[in-house]
Amino acid sequence: WVNREFKPDSSVDPDDKHSRGFTNDTCGRLLCPAELDWNDPVVRAGICNRSEGYVVTDLSFPTYLYDKYTANPDDLEEGLFKSKILIQGYKARFMSPSSAKD
Numbered sequence: 001w002v003n004r005e006f007k008p009d010s011s012v013d014p015d016d017k018h019s020r021g022f023t024n025d026t027c028g029r030l031l032c033p034a035e036l037d038w039n040d041p042v043v044r045a046g047i048c049n050r051s052e053g054y055v056v057t058d059l060s061f062p063t064y065l066y067d068k069y070t071a072n073p074d075d076l077e078e079g080l081f082k083s084k085i086l087i088q089g090y091k092a093r094f095m096s097p098s099s100a101k102d
Contacts, residue, residue: 002026002027002030002085005084005085006026008024008025008026009025010024010025012024012026012027022047022048023048028044028047028048029063029069030062030063030064030069030085031056031062031063031064032047032056032062032063033056033060033061033062033063034060034061034062034063034065034066034071034073034076035060035061035071035073035076036054038063061076061080064083064085064086065080065081065083065086066079066080066082066083067079067082067083068083069083088100
């Protein structure tokens with residue numbers, strides 16, 4: 001779904017876990033906490049190096065949870081759990097894989 005939705009320069013290989021996560025630009029953008037800006041090189045380096053102020057925890061809401069993969073910094077609940085990729089995952093798991101193809 002990530003390759004289809006975002007058409008990254010380097011495709012995410014589903015069989016290689018080392019090409020996913022914060023090492024992959026597209027995956028990193030989706031996993032980045034909503035209150036941070038993945039496009040900022042300081043933020044990106046801070047997350048990858050686990051620098052103070054940039055540690056991603058279980059309390060961080062990643063951008064892939066938000067509608068259009070963008071959060072409102074003034075209201076982090078707006079659009080939460082409405083992203084296309086999250087809904088596709090839900091449909092594939094709880095309905096049928098073919099229902100997630102839209």
